[in-house]
Amino acid sequence: MELLDLKKQGIDIKEQIPLSRYTFTKTGGAAEYLAFPKNTEEVEKLVKATRENNIPLTIIGNASNLIIRDGGIDGLVIILTDLKNIKVSGNEVTADAGARIIDTAFAAAHAGLSGMEFAAGIPGSIGGGVFMNAGAYGGEMQEVVASVNVLTRDGQRKTYSNKEMKFSYRHSLVQDNGDIVLSATFKLQPGDKLEILDHMHYLNALRRYKQPLEYPSCGSVFKRPTGHFVGPMIIKAGLQGKQIGGAQDSTKHAGFIVNKGGATATDYLNLIHLIQKVIKEKFDIDLHTEVRIIGKEK
Known part of the structure; x- marks a missing residue:
């Protein structure tokens, strides 16, 4: 059974929807197909359809610790927020x-x-x-x-x-x-x-008090390296407040990157890569992202 057949059966499936509508960063390209199953039976039907028709499948929850690249996501994206009992x-x-x-x-x-x-x-x-x-x-x-x-x-x-x-x-x-x-x-x-x-x-x-909740963000961006705290290292490296496009390392909490307005996922990723590069040069520490990064380059 194909996806559009499931849509005819009443499963909520949309086409070419910008995922920036759903991410906490307010960035991200479009999903080729986007589904909001109302129960686990609908999830099963959607997963079966992607398997039988060789369609790529991506699962998303509340998209709070997620960056979706500006090229979007091929295949089917399932957002599970209607399963909330x-x-x-x-x-x-x-x-x-x-x-x-x-x-x-x-x-x-x-x-x-x-x-x-x-x-x-x-x-x-x-x-x-x-x-x-x-x-x-x-x-x-x-x-x-x-x-x-x-x-x-x-x-x-x-x-x-x-x-x-x-x-x-x-x-x-x-x-x-x-x-x-x-x-x-x-x-x-x-x-x-x-x-x-x-x-x-x-x-x-x-x-x-501590976190920049007044701006869109993906929460804490980097995993904590053993024996170190990310925020203080970013401050010591002179990167707090650094901005690329609409993405800024937060002046309130250096471990967060916020959308100051009009940021793209590429802005976020460029700032992440810059921070990783400088921290490696100054402290010889590899910063790994806690935030999940998915999707295609534009």
């Missing part, structure tokens, strides 16, 4: 891949469950957060994930345990094998609801 059962919370991490953390808090406080301000989706083992303020997904439900590229459903996910710093198994996260279950601990919420509000206030 969150269920609390005992000491566990199960969230669909498209559910926001923030919403999941607050659902846990309102149920009096502790463990996801660190995630109160992470703007990504559950699928993306599991994919990259997202973390903040000393916590990471690997500390609370009990299991992950996936769809393989050949259409099989699997459930991975925490150990099977092979979590490490900003990495997980599904980055290597291409499996599509459908949902994740988090094992948490009972706690005082008001204390949990108070701590989450404190972390979010800290985030607003």
